[in-house]
Amino acid sequence: xGCKVNGYCSDMTRTFFVGEVPEEVKPIYDLVLKxxxxxxxxxxxxxxxxxxxxxxxxxxxxxxxxxxxxxxxxVGMQIHEAPYVSYNxxxxxxxxxxxxxxPGIYIPGKFGVRIxxxxxxxxxxxxxxxxxxxxxxxx
Numbered sequence: 143x144g145c146k147v148n149g150y151c152s153d154m155t156r157t158f159f160v161g162e163v164p165e166e167v168k169p170i171y172d173l174v175l176k177x178x179x180x181x182x183x184x185x186x187x188x189x190x191x192x193x194x195x196x197x198x199x200x201x202x203x204x205x206x207x208x209x210x211x212x213x214x215x216x217v218g219m220q221i222h223e224a225p226y227v228s229y230n231x232x233x234x235x236x237x238x239x240x241x242x243x244x245p246g247i248y249i250p251g252k253f254g255v256r257i258x259x260x261x262x263x264x265x266x267x268x269x270x271x272x273x274x275x276x277x278x279x280x281x
Contacts, residue, residue, distance in 0.1 A: 155258035214242040
């Protein structure tokens with residue numbers, strides 16, 4: 143979901159469950175969440191976008207899944223812009239860049255799980271600009 147607030151864009155995605163979390167979804171959700179949190183810890187000034195995406199891609203492959211879209215992208219005047227956090231991109235994150243962190247796994251015809259935050263890169267980490275719960279959300 144994208145929106146413009148005061149001329150700036152932001153992105154956030156959460157996966158919701160109705161009634162309960164299906165047992166077949168739990169391990170996939172947990173894998174996506176683990177990678178989203180681990181990657182968020184690595185988002186900082188100087189981090190390589192290709193390496194960040196490869197870390198998630200490798201972990202997904204170890205569990206039999208693929209990272210089918212980029213791990214993230216820049217956010218500014220447009221909702222999708224450089225830098226792209228992807229194995230096809232060889233860019234370094236820089237302080238004050240605003241980017242997304244959005245790993246996802248999609249099972250065609252069944253379900254998908256994506257957990258996405260928008261963050262501001264700092265010298266030694268990042269600041270999350272989205273403040274929504276990441277654990278199972280049951281409505």
